[in-house]
Amino acid sequence: MAISFEVNGETRSVEVDPKTPLLWVLRDSLNLTGTKYGCGIAACGACTVHINGEPARSCSYPVASVAGKKVTTIEGLSRDRSHPVQQAWIAEQVPECGYCQSGQIMTAVAFLEKHPRPTSAEVDEGMSNNICRCGTAQRIRKAVLRAAGMTNGSADQVGTGGAR
Amino acid sequence: MTTQSLSRRALLKSGVAAGATLVIGVDIAGRVRAEAEKPVVSPLSAWIKIDQNGFVTLVYSKSEMGQGVSTSLPMILADELSVDWKDVRVEHAASTPAYGDQGTGGSGSVAGMWMPLRIAGASAREMLITAAAQRWNVAGTECHAKSGAVWHGSDKLGYGELVESASKLPVPDAKTVRLKKPEEFTIIGHSQPRTDIPAKVDGSAVYGLDVRVPGMVYAVVARCPVFGGKVKTFDATKARAVKGVLDVFVIEPVGRGVHSWGGVVVVAETTFTAMQARNQLEIEWDYGPALSESSETLRRQFRKLVDSNMKVVLQQGDFEAALAAAPSEKKIECDYELPFQAHATMEPMNCTVHVQNDRAEAWAPSQSPTQVQDVISQLTGLSKNKIQVHTPFMGGGFGRRYQADFPTEATQIAKQFRKPVQLVWSREDDMTHDFYRPASYHRLSGAVDADGNITGWRHKCTSTSIAEWWDPGSAPESSELGCTMQMPYLTKSYKLEYLPAASAVPRAWWRSVEASVIGFVMESFVDELAHAAGKDPYEFRIQRLGESRLVKDPSDSRERPLETARFKGVLQLAAGKGNWGKPLSRGEGRGIAAHYSFHTYVANLAEVAIENGHVRVKRIVSAVDVGTPVNPDGIRAQVESAIVYGLTAALKSQITIENGRAVQTNFNKFTTLSMKETPPIEVYIVPSTVAPTGIGEPGLPPTAPALTNAIFAATGKRIRRLPIQPGDLA
Structure with missing residues (x-):
């Protein structure tokens, strides 16, 4: 049975077992590997995407449930890393291994839509269910506040220009 | 030359x-x-x-x-x-x-x-x-x-x-x-x-699991949940019936070094199909001798060992005489315990391998691509110049990806199923078949005199030795004692003893390796001695470091000496930046600890508040002497990272063993420090022009003792067993 839904603005149709989690459809069927597998039980947040604008853990979301809905993944956030959250992530030099960061960024984008001018404590609350083993929480906190225009960033910020 | x-x-x-x-x-x-x-x-x-x-x-x-x-x-x-x-x-x-x-x-x-x-x-x-x-x-x-x-x-x-x-x-x-x-x-x-x-930040970075090769298939392995167990019989009828399953077969265990636990392999068109079909396998295991092992049996063994006469590794002065001469109020003895820890990299183990008749290609998120090439060569008989190894980004390493088990398994599978195969470990596979940070037990005894000199320091240590696991019969203490071989504090007598404990639990290098253990024990005990001496724990450390000295490792003449001046330097910087001595509110405390590992000196200062029997870490100040700082912001990031990893191990995570297997299987039980729990961390770098030293790990060892020393300052309760349990502060 084909299941159709919109991914990053394009309608896609897949022939898979309807209980296949959205995560594996994105990664294995649609080759959108920016969304990561971390735990498979909705405990770490690495697989976070937006479904109709709401953050969702795609590892625990059967693909049948997204039929007819709009899915946004990290690849759909901007064409050129220009989303303010992506820019803030670069400016604060957030990622280390980076594996959890797609999920962190998708969580932050959804959080900021509900809390456009958050306090630091609200950021902590909103971002606390995503795991980062590299321990980048402090930089994520700063980056979310920066993206919200709540700070001008640290004086020694290094994330502009330079080698690629 | x-x-x-x-x-x-x-x-x-x-x-x-x-x-x-x-x-x-x-x-x-x-x-x-x-x-x-x-x-x-x-x-x-x-x-x-x-x-x-x-x-x-x-x-x-x-x-x-x-x-x-x-x-x-x-x-x-x-x-x-x-x-x-x-x-x-x-x-x-x-x-x-x-x-x-x-x-x-x-x-x-x-x-x-x-x-x-x-x-x-x-x-x-x-x-x-x-x-x-x-x-x-x-x-x-x-x-x-x-x-x-x-x-x-x-x-x-x-x-x-x-x-x-x-x-x-x-x-x-x-x-x-x-x-x-x-x-x-x-x-x-x-x-x-x-x-x-x-x-x-845009999903384009390619990690091991993101490797996509034309014609590629996916594989998972059902491994015995008990360490060292093997497949006795299995029935794959139901698994084979799952749509999209391509093959089911057994891979044999391979010995240590080139390592595979063996198990039943499911190859399928997609990752999820392989995982689903694996659930349908009916396997009877030969659990083997590890079945009776648990954290409790190991703990009993540890205690028996430290009660016994152990192998004397290092002896300076006459410890027994020093202890006999000390008045009872100036003498202390305490036991410290640390559990197994999983690496829990965010990206589980995986490896993609394509074996052909005359060549092989691998995409291995490995800390040792050289070793991956060796493994493939050994298993396939292909010469190394016919084996191409790509190294994608890694979703964390922390020492786990130095092991060759996942490339070994992937090669075993790709040898049998001649297509590009991506071996995927589930989170459960990853957590229950790690090579864990060893569990250990330590009995520390010591004495101080009326002037605050340390007259005796004895450390009896036992652990599930890494050296013993990889090279049985070698010197088991060689991987376990770290900076105890270069005691920075002046003591009139010093004795170091060790015996390994028998265990079937696999272990290897975990971020900062033995320093993660030794740092906690040494920096807790020096705090306890300061208390016994009635001295401020920071001042006590500075005094006991004495004049500038070089401390050699008596067991290894090639090892670089510890420089007490640099050790003191980071303590002074952390104490200064962390407002050591400035009064705090009731229920709050400050602790400090320093450690030398990977030739780098780090002092961490922790400030905590105890609220309703729970510890809240308010602030961590870190001072590091890493020689010439190459990329200062990168150094700060690594130290922040090591501190959070260390706080997780001190406050949250552990692997316990029941019936010869790991109890914690996923992030719901192996919990990590959340953003709410992550304090502001300040990192200060000592200016230097000497050659740079390591920074990925050395921030970790002084983290737990800074925290527990702060808890002691706040409450008078001494934490000697990690991770801290909810009842410990009640």
């Missing part, structure tokens, strides 16, 4: 489309400067590519797992080469013998590559200067290099214009080539943005 290395020449790679490229080599043993006795075995290796338009590509040979080597290593090259960082591109080295051992661990990348890369960069710069001087017919000494060009007065020639002639010149002698003075550095010591970050 051997003749072979002196004859190293620049290679000219010419191609019509690419233009001339200058390729400069310094083998990995460019550290011949420091270790002249080491033979130079590596052939030429390529670090710098400059095309005729002046575009500069710098190569890094270590695995990027978030520690920043794809930035810090090229920074060293770029500075000596005299190019501007903004004009540089970086690329990862191919896995060829030219780069020597590409193993990435032990906080050793910058420390080990510092001189080889400086020599490579400087050699290329001098060749370019010579080429320009010849063009102008002037002396090379009248010219200088800056921003990717050679200058003579106001005349200028860009590197792109010089590369072809420069590449034909002899390579300067590595022993005499002019290296920059520290005050000439324009990139080293100046924070640069990480080269790998842009791809990590």
